[in-house]
Structure formats: structure tokens, C-alpha cells
Amino acid sequence: MIIYNITVNIEDSAHDDWLIWIKQHIPKVLATGKFDGATFSKVLVEEEMGGQTYSIQYRSYSREALDKYYQEDADTLRQEGLKKFADKMLAFRTELEVVDTYAVNFK
Numbered sequence: 001m002i003i004y005n006i007t008v009n010i011e012d013s014a015h016d017d018w019l020i021w022i023k024q025h026i027p028k029v030l031a032t033g034k035f036d037g038a039t040f041s042k043v044l045v046e047e048e049m050g051g052q053t054y055s056i057q058y059r060s061y062s063r064e065a066l067d068k069y070y071q072e073d074a075d076t077l078r079q080e081g082l083k084k085f086a087d088k089m090l091a092f093r094t095e096l097e098v099v100d101t102y103a104v105n106f107k
């Protein structure tokens with residue numbers, strides 16, 4: 001599995017509007033059919049640049065599914081955020097390959 005991670009820093013002045021928007025945007029990304037789910041998290045480190053930082057981790061079905069997302073959907077969906085929050089938002093993207101998962105089972 002490949003995790004498509006987007007880390008976003010949003011200025012405080014746009015934070016509330018962005019939070020409403022991103023909670024509507026994540027389902028649009030999932031509706032592309034290229035991911036089986038997403039995790040939306042707040043980064044709990046205070047940034048020198050200010051603002052609030054978040055991470056959205058989309059779990060792709062496969063490398064091929066993620067590549068299709070890039071080819072078919074990514075540009076259109078990225079433009080939505082850029083149009084609305086261009087100078088108030090800084091985002092960077094990373095890909096993570098899941099090597100193994102572990103769980104604890106207390107009985």
C-alpha cells in the first residue's frame with residue numbers, strides 16, 4: 001500500500017474557512033475511487049512560521065491507483081485549494097510505502 005500524504009500549513013486568518021473546506025474536499029478525493037480511506041490529523045508541533053499545520057493521509061489501493069490519481073484527478077482537485085487559499089496555504093506532498101503493520105491485542 002502507498003500512503004499519499006499532504007502536509008498543509010494554513011494561516012490563522014484563513015484557518016476556520018479552510019477547515020470547513022478540507023472536510024468537504026477529502027470526500028471528493030476519496031470519490032475518485034483511487035483510495036480506500038483517509039486520515040486527517042493536526043500536527044502538534046508549533047511552527048516558526050505560525051499558522052496551523054495538518055496532515056491528510058490517503059491510503060491508495062496500489063501504486064497504479066495512485067499514478068492514475070495523478071494522471072486523472074490531482075490537478076483539478078489541487079486547483080480548488082489553490083484558488084481559494086493560494087497565499088494563505090503552504091502544502092507539500094510525500095509518498096509513503098507501508099512496509100509492515102503491527103498491532104497490540106490486550107486480552
